[in-house]
Amino acid sequence: MKIQAPAKINIYLKVLGRRADGYHELRTIMVPLGLFDEISIEPAGQGIMLDAPGCNCASENNLVHKAARLFLASTGVRSGVSIRVRKQIPVGAGLGGGSSDAASVLAGLNDLFRTGLGPRDLMAMAGNLGADCPFFILGRPSLMGARGDEVLRDIRLEDREYLLVIPPIALSTAQVYAELKSPLTTVTDRLKIDSVGRFTIAPEQWLVNDLEAAAFGICPELKLVKAELLEAGALGALMTGSGSSVFGVFKDRDHLCNGISRLRRRDGYSYIPTARLTGERYGDNRS
Numbered sequence: 677m678k679i680q681a682p683a684k685i686n687i688y689l690k691v692l693g694r695r696a697d698g699y700h701e702l703r704t705i706m707v708p709l710g711l712f713d714e715i716s717i718e719p720a721g722q723g724i725m726l727d728a729p730g731c732n733c734a735s736e737n738n739l740v741h742k743a744a745r746l747f748l749a750s751t752g753v754r755s756g757v758s759i760r761v762r763k764q765i766p767v768g769a770g771l772g773g774g775s776s777d778a779a780s781v782l783a784g785l786n787d788l789f790r791t792g793l794g795p796r797d798l799m800a801m802a803g804n805l806g807a808d809c810p811f812f813i814l815g816r817p818s819l820m821g822a823r824g825d826e827v828l829r830d831i832r833l834e835d836r837e838y839l840l841v842i843p844p845i846a847l848s849t850a851q852v853y854a855e856l857k858s859p860l861t862t863v864t865d866r867l868k869i870d871s872v873g874r875f876t877i878a879p880e881q882w883l884v885n886d887l888e889a890a891a892f893g894i895c896p897e898l899k900l901v902k903a904e905l906l907e908a909g910a911l912g913a914l915m916t917g918s919g920s921s922v923f924g925v926f927k928d929r930d931h932l933c934n935g936i937s938r939l940r941r942r943d944g945y946s947y948i949p950t951a952r953l954t955g956e957r958y959g960d961n962r963s
């Protein structure tokens with residue numbers, strides 16, 4: 677079985693405060709993109725065999741390995757499994773690659789072993805692996821709450837093209853949150869959050885990330901990258917998640933190509949044009 681695990685961006689991320697469990701309460705709009713890790717899953721005799729070059733961690737600490745262990749233990753499936761991950765989504769870039777891989781493995785194992793778990797079951801299981809993981813079970817633009825792991829409502833987006841600018845820098849989520857100066861969420865902010873989902877939104881009008889200032893303080897170069905995207909004609913630009921990737925929003929493919937031609941290229945950086953995933957346009961990305 678082959679699975680494509682998509683990247684994501686956060687076009688909106690508000691930190692509402694610290695929770696009793698030590699995490700932060702978030703409101704974030706997450707959007708899946710047409711940039712994928714490729715995963716192969718096959719039944720095996722015993723245990724979990726993982727081949728994941730480029731993941732930069734020991735196999736047993738990899739979210740994919742943890743996802744497979746959790747699935748087998750929770751469902752009682754006695755077969756082993758062999759998993760290979762071919763990374764295309766950079767690690768530590770705020771694009772959710774590890775979380776997407778883990779969620780895709782849960783969904784893939786559910787199909788492979790025909791265990792019949794529904795989306796809610798898989799999302800509950802995914803929530804034990806990481807805050808971003810439940811989003812990838814549904815894989816459509818969504819407003820997420822709680823730690824970023826609770827789907828509040830679907831989001832309708834106007835069609836746009838996106839340019840990902842991925843620096844050769846990995847930012848630690850823990851370090852970025854440690855540098856966060858707690859923002860004040862106003863009544864207007866809450867009304868805006870509550871109203872989203874009632875209408876189709878233009879993503880460039882929602883570009884907020886409360887983690888940007890902290891990340892820019894750690895790595896000032898990212899602020900320059902954002903400015904360069906705007907100078908190249910992007911409708912808007914934003915850092916995604918806790919960084920380090922920054923994306924620009926463009927009206928259509930011609931606008932995107934024009935922006936790329938005007939953009940200063942930085943050594944060691946990746947520049948990836950992409951678009952959001954939708955069921956209508958792309959079909960099921962777990963083909």
